Amino acid sequence: MQLLKGLDSCIGRIAVWGAALIPQRLPVGPPCSFLLIRPGGIGDAVHLIPAISAIKSAYPDAGIDILAEKRNSAIFILSPYIRHVFHYDRPAELFRALCTAYDVVIDTEQWHRLSAVVARMTRTPVLIGYATNERARLFTHPAPYSQGEYEIDSFFRLLVPLGIEPHEVVFPFLDVPGEAVEQGDALLGEIKGKAYVIIFPGASIPERQWGAERFRKVAEMLTAFGIAVVVVGGREDERQGEIIVAGGAGLNLAGRTSLSETAAVIQKSVLLVSGDSGVLHIAVGLGVPTVSLFGPGRAKKWAPRGEHHLVIDKVLTCSPCTTFGTTPPCPIAARCMRDITVDEVCNAVTVLLTATGGLPSSCYRNKEGEERRS
Incomplete structure (x- = not known):
């Protein structure tokens, strides 16, 4: 985590300017595949789950993949709507994610720039992310972000370009696998x-x-x-x-x-x-x-x-x-x-x-x- 933050502070701005030159593919039809980038801790990952459920509700036939870190990726086991989880901090898996064709990439990182660079490198036609610094210029649909807004609501803001409006979250929204329940009982x-x-x-x-x-x-x-x-x-x-x-x-x-x-x-x-x-x-x-x-x-x-x-x-x-x-x-x-x-x-x-x-x-x-x- 500290290494990624250090790299971002050192080369993040330069990487943004370079990545802005990468051309994007043109959109074709309604989205059928999504990649959500979620580096960071467990709390951010948990708060993202309602937005994932909303995407699946709006686009039931779409595949949803996650690009996460090893320290937070296990959270996504608790959502039944995720097709595959790639790891941001495993080079081979990062490369696989970059080589996969997606219709929409959503960078859910709030500040650091390198995840926005990764999003741009996918050449996906629809790129959504927070406009909190220079990273805004890498997205086709930059979104606002507020430090005073509940984080679940902040993640819903990323879905507005997809025609998905914020709505009330139904609790519980995490789904524990049956095998884990049995192990927990034991x-x-x-x-x-x-x-x-x-x-x-x-x-x-x-x-x-x-x-x-x-x-x-x-x-x-x-x-x-x-x-x-x-x-x-x-x-x-x-x-x-x-x-x-x-x-x-x-x-x-x-x-x-x-x-x-x-x-x-x-x-x-x-x-x-x-x-x-x-x-x-x-x-x-x-x-x-x-x-x-x-x-x-x-x-x-x-x-x-x-x-x-x-x-x-x-x-x-x-x-x-x-x-x-x-x-x-x-x-x-x-x-x-x-x-x-x-x-x-x-x-x-x-x-x-x-x-x-x-x-x-x-x-x-x-x-x-x-x-x-x-």
């Missing part, structure tokens, strides 16, 4: 069939970390309520998972699941607690209630929408500070995340579980008894 073991809350302690950058010890206190609260806790994440999150579930507070699956298996485990949970992360967006796409912790990230663009999602954001004068995926070094040690208290998160979890019926009936009886004693 991993849950004795917890299968019981109410459980997912905790994801990881983050793409240190500034978005809330801390394993704090998540552990949330897990202890849930355990006292009789609700199981399951920690998910990658291998880099294993140690945090051990801290969170230490002393029998839950099950640590961090580092033990594929992305689709993680989605299967999330799908059957009653709630997910997470920072601003790709895992958070997977839960939203699966229709699972969430409590999310925002700091450097732009809540207006990335925070979940709807009554079954509670967002905790301290809204400091210096946040959000992330722009187009880049977060500057923080001179106050990510105070926007440190100021979020355990009590705030526990209260949000309790409120949402109560509202969605996720608390065991014994919790309601205990609460009524305490009220009578008081």
